[in-house]
Amino acid sequence: MATDSQRSIRNLAGTIHSLLGVKAHVTSTWVKSVCDIIKNLPSEASSKRSIPADSERTLSHNHGVDQDPDVLKIRDELAALTSHINQLNIQRREVLNEFLDLKGNIRVFCRIRPMGMMENFGRSRPVLDSDSNKIILKLADNKSKSYSFDKVFHPGSSQEEVFSEVEPVIKSVLDGYNACIFAYGQTGTGKTFTMEGTPDSRGVVHRTIEALFEQAADSNHAFVISFSMVEIYLGNLKDLLVSQPIKPTDPMPPCLSIRTDPKRGVEIDNLVSIQANDFNQALRLYRLGCRYRSTASTYSNITSSRSHCMIRLSITCFDAPERQRETNKIWLVDLGGSERVLKTKASGRRLDEGKAINMSLSALGSVINALQRKKGHVPYRNTKLTQVLKDSLAEDSKTLMLVHVSPKEEDLCETVCSLNFATRAKSIHLGNDDSVEVREQKQVALVNLQQRMKEIEDERLCTRRDIKKLNDKLENLSKPALCSEGLQTSYLSMKEAQLNSKVTINNIGAAATAPSSGMPRFMRPTVSSRRKNGLHHQTSEGRDQFSTKRRKPPSHRAKSVNFPVKNNSGYNSEHSISRNSCFDGLNIKSIADNETEYSQDTFECDVKIGFFQEQEKAQQTSCQRAQCREIEKHGNGNTEKLSSTKFSKVDIWLRLHKNEPPINGDTHRSKRVLAFTLPEKKLTCYERSKAVILQDEKRHGLTRKRIPNPVKSGKLLDVRETERSISEVVIDKPPKMLKDLFDEELRSDSINLLHNPDGQTMIRKEDLVGDSSMSEVLESCCQETPSDLDGEDHESKDLTAPFLCLRKGVRLQRALFMDSPKQNDISLRQNTGMYTILKQKIQIICASALLGLGFYDLGFQHDFFNSLML
Numbered sequence: 113m114a115t116d117s118q119r120s121i122r123n124l125a126g127t128i129h130s131l132l133g134v135k136a137h138v139t140s141t142w143v144k145s146v147c148d149i150i151k152n153l154p155s156e157a158s159s160k161r162s163i164p165a166d167s168e169r170t171l172s173h174n175h176g177v178d179q180d181p182d183v184l185k186i187r188d189e190l191a192a193l194t195s196h197i198n199q200l201n202i203q204r205r206e207v208l209n210e211f212l213d214l215k216g217n218i219r220v221f222c223r224i225r226p227m228g229m230m231e232n233f234g235r236s237r238p239v240l241d242s243d244s245n246k247i248i249l250k251l252a253d254n255k256s257k258s259y260s261f262d263k264v265f266h267p268g269s270s271q272e273e274v275f276s277e278v279e280p281v282i283k284s285v286l287d288g289y290n291a292c293i294f295a296y297g298q299t300g301t302g303k304t305f306t307m308e309g310t311p312d313s314r315g316v317v318h319r320t321i322e323a324l325f326e327q328a329a330d331s332n333h334a335f336v337i338s339f340s341m342v343e344i345y346l347g348n349l350k351d352l353l354v355s356q357p358i359k360p361t362d363p364m365p366p367c368l369s370i371r372t373d374p375k376r377g378v379e380i381d382n383l384v385s386i387q388a389n390d391f392n393q394a395l396r397l398y399r400l401g402c403r404y405r406s407t408a409s410t411y412s413n414i415t416s417s418r419s420h421c422m423i424r425l426s427i428t429c430f431d432a433p434e435r436q437r438e439t440n441k442i443w444l445v446d447l448g449g450s451e452r453v454l455k456t457k458a459s460g461r462r463l464d465e466g467k468a469i470n471m472s473l474s475a476l477g478s479v480i481n482a483l484q485r486k487k488g489h490v491p492y493r494n495t496k497l498t499q500v501l502k503d504s505l506a507e508d509s510k511t512l513m514l515v516h517v518s519p520k521e522e523d524l525c526e527t528v529c530s531l532n533f534a535t536r537a538k539s540i541h542l543g544n545d546d547s548v549e550v551r552e553q554k555q556v557a558l559v560n561l562q563q564r565m566k567e568i569e570d571e572r573l574c575t576r577r578d579i580k581k582l583n584d585k586l587e588n589l590s591k592p593a594l595c596s597e598g599l600q601t602s603y604l605s606m607k608e609a610q611l612n613s614k615v616t617i618n619n620i621g622a623a624a625t626a627p628s629s630g631m632p633r634f635m636r637p638t639v640s641s642r643r644k645n646g647l648h649h650q651t652s653e654g655r656d657q658f659s660t661k662r663r664k665p666p667s668h669r670a671k672s673v674n675f676p677v678k679n680n681s682g683y684n685s686e687h688s689i690s691r692n693s694c695f696d697g698l699n700i701k702s703i704a705d706n707e708t709e710y711s712q713d714t715f716e717c718d719v720k721i722g723f724f725q726e727q728e729k730a731q732q733t734s735c736q737r738a739q740c741r742e743i744e745k746h747g748n749g750n751t752e753k754l755s756s757t758k759f760s761k762v763d764i765w766l767r768l769h770k771n772e773p774p775i776n777g778d779t780h781r782s783k784r785v786l787a788f789t790l791p792e793k794k795l796t797c798y799e800r801s802k803a804v805i806l807q808d809e810k811r812h813g814l815t816r817k818r819i820p821n822p823v824k825s826g827k828l829l830d831v832r833e834t835e836r837s838i839s840e841v842v843i844d845k846p847p848k849m850l851k852d853l854f855d856e857e858l859r860s861d862s863i864n865l866l867h868n869p870d871g872q873t874m875i876r877k878e879d880l881v882g883d884s885s886m887s888e889v890l891e892s893c894c895q896e897t898p899s900d901l902d903g904e905d906h907e908s909k910d911l912t913a914p915f916l917c918l919r920k921g922v923r924l925q926r927a928l929f930m931d932s933p934k935q936n937d938i939s940l941r942q943n944t945g946m947y948t949i950l951k952q953k954i955q956i957i958c959a960s961a962l963l964g965l966g967f968y969d970l971g972f973q974h975d976f977f978n979s980l981m982l
């Protein structure tokens with residue numbers, strides 16, 4: 113017997129190998145420690161004896177509860193209801209699909225933009241009439257033309273109404289179908305308003321993401337949802353989750369190319385795709401992407417999109433064989449507006465952008481024409497837009513087109529074009545060739561299906577209510593019994609264990625759904641119950657996040673990004689400070705120029721102090737690259753290189769992307785402190801190193817300056833205040849330029865010195881970090897703690913004080929010591945670095961070349977140089 117057990121322990125490694133199928137992690141030490149544990153286990157008899165009385169009672173009690181006829185009855189009922197709701201889910205899916213198929217794979221809605229203030233006061237008159245499915249165009253000579261669509265939204269329609277028509281598609285997406293929702297129309301007709309919305313009336317993107325996460329959490333499957341955002345600008349794909357190069361020396365983002373994967377359909381190589389665990393995370397990513405969208409002011413629209421913006425949500429579900437496919441996607445597309453050059457009076461870059469948009473829209477039109485006429489060849493390859501949308505316009509995908517029109521008379525031509533385009537799209541799968549009889553039959557079938565769907569939904573709702581009631585009943589039956597036995601603790605720990613295990617089981621809504629996802633589906637709280645219990649992930653933060661409107665007048669073009677706030681629990685970019693500044697409508701036109709705005713939030717701040725950590729760019733990019741090469745392991749053990757960059761955690765991505773402070777293990781070199789003087793607070797500024805240019809500071813009353821000699825100006829206290837407040841706000845670092853590299857070299861050898869009232873020279877301790885040789889020299893010259901930093905008698909011996917005092921009479925050997933009374937900053941500099949020499953040489957070469965050219969231009973080539981030659 114003993115030998116048997118010894119043998120089985122010896123074979124343990126092999127058994128574990130075969131069970132896990134992973135040999136790499138099972139080391140001999142690990143096996144030994146498992147053996148030790150097994151050896152030290154008490155014998156069967158003793159273990160029986162050692163069971164505490166409480167546990168015995170628990171077991172017997174649980175046994176008792178299990179045997180309780182009431183409990184057994186409830187459990188049976190629950191099982192029956194669960195199976196019933198599963199049946200209803202399947203029925204709902206089938207009916208919905210039938211409904212959508214009958215409606216046509218491409219469904220077209222039309223939204224009429226309200227007449228704006230300017231138009232009401234102008235001579236414009238509306239030329240459209242509409243009912244729920246029809247638009248009637250009033251043409252000249254009392255003629256009219258009507259267009260019918262799946263739904264027409266009149267100018268007063270709300271965002272909710274629009275989304276209610278979109279929602280069925282989301283159900284299909286969770287059923288594994290590819291889908292595409294796109295907004296089409298003339299410039300300024302409200303495409304971005306529909307897709308993006310405003311903080312008060314959120315658009316389709318926001319609602320779709322929310323509904324997707326809600327429905328995923330509500331389903332009995334675990335979904336993995338990844339977020340990507342891309343724009344097609346001037347015919348090129350641009351990843352909106354990757355910061356774009358601003359300066360020539362900024363690293364170029366990886367090239368995005370489109371290819372067709374037999375399994376996954378259309379794929380974009382190198383496109384960043386980040387797994388969002390909940391709605392809030394997806395929203396953060398969306399917000400991040402919106403900042404880089406290309407927008408500009410045009411004659412027709414002060415916040416015109418100059419590109420096609422495309423959001424992709426990829427949905428993966430491994431445990432639902434009934435789904436159409438394991439991974440599917442939904443594209444949410446805000447197309448650029450079609451525009452007439454004569455009308456928009458565009459020139460330069462605006463003109464190029466307009467041309468590129470029109471070209472791709474006309475290519476989309478060609479694709480739709482070909483699909484409508486059922487041509488063999490569909491010209492998908494003509495533009496990036498049609499290439500990307502190829503599999504979303506295919507047979508088994510659901511496409512929604514939201515065509516936008518203007519009611520104005522002067523836009524009649526564009527309105528007719530848009531409506532014709534939409535009509536062609538609408539007829540792609542419904543087929544114009546259907547006879548009237550067939551169409552009528554379809555209409556009847558649609559009404560029936562709609563009715564059936566409603567019935568199923570109602571039944572589902574009732575069943576869910578019943579399940580909830582039974583669940584509560586069951587819990588009430590077990591809970592008091594446990595309490596009476598004094599076993600509340602073990603009950604709670606059991607619950608806790610459940611919660612912990614569930615976090616790993618369920619990928620969706622890690623934080624918000626955690627407390628429930630380990631339970632069977634019917635026991636989980638619904639989205640609304642979570643909201644009631646305060647567990648819902650969408651807190652007011654979510655709203656705040658969204659409240660940052662993408663669009664800014666071009667005057668707010670800026671380089672730096674947002675200001676994530678550090679809270680007690682760490683850095684949290686969700687607290688980005690974002691107040692939409694009032695828009696100076698009068699200035700807009702004059703500022704409109706050939707620059708395209710990359711919407712960013714720099715100016716939206718009531719920030720007092722900014723601070724950022726300079727992370728190694730190289731480290732960041734290499735890290736990104738490493739993730740680009742992420743390998744996905746499949747069940748069969750094979751590995752496959754993923755086509756797109758995948759980040760499994762949104763927080764890691766955001767941290768890397770925003771240069772947020774490292775959490776663990778990340779290295780960083782130095783800190784920069786920016787401080788601003790706010791007019792109302794008169795908070796003094798302090799800036800330790802080179803200025804970072806924030807273009808819009810002045811507009812918002814922010815001024816930035818180097819602190820004058822802090823002691824002389826009595827501002828030393830403020831410096832310390834600044835020190836204390838550093839942790840409040842984080843801002844991004846602009847990318848480095850060649851010039852920055854020169855400066856960096858100087859900076860590495862430069863130390864800022866300050867003076868206290870005793871005339872002592874002080875060095876910030878922080879400055880000593882990083883350059884060990886310099887630190888040693890300086891530390892040898894320093895005495896700990898300044899005698900009096902702020903005139904108060906407090907803690908002058910505090911070793912944590914941020915300053916060191918130089919001992920009197922010390923001479924620093926490594927540098928030139930400039931101690932002019934007018935000079936506020938005293939710097940030690942060594943200008944002997946490689947970059948400095950290189951810079952000097954380049955300057956000399958440039959100067960010589962310019963001199964030579966100057967002489968040549970002055971005509972010396974004949975007299976001066978020729979005479980030299982002779």
Ligand SMILES: Nc1ncnc2c1ncn2[C@@H]1O[C@H](COP(=O)(O)OP(=O)(O)OP(=O)(O)O)[C@@H](O)[C@H]1O
Pocket residue numbers: 224225226267297298299300301302303304305306413415416417418447448449450516
């Ligand atoms: N249904 C609507 N209700 C209220 N305001 C609207 C509506 N539609 C559009 N607007 C307003 O009209 C203006 C232009 O809208 P928007 O920027 O969405 O147009 P667009 O079609 O996206 O233009 P472009 O193609 O140039 O980007 C915005 O100020 C927007 O708020």
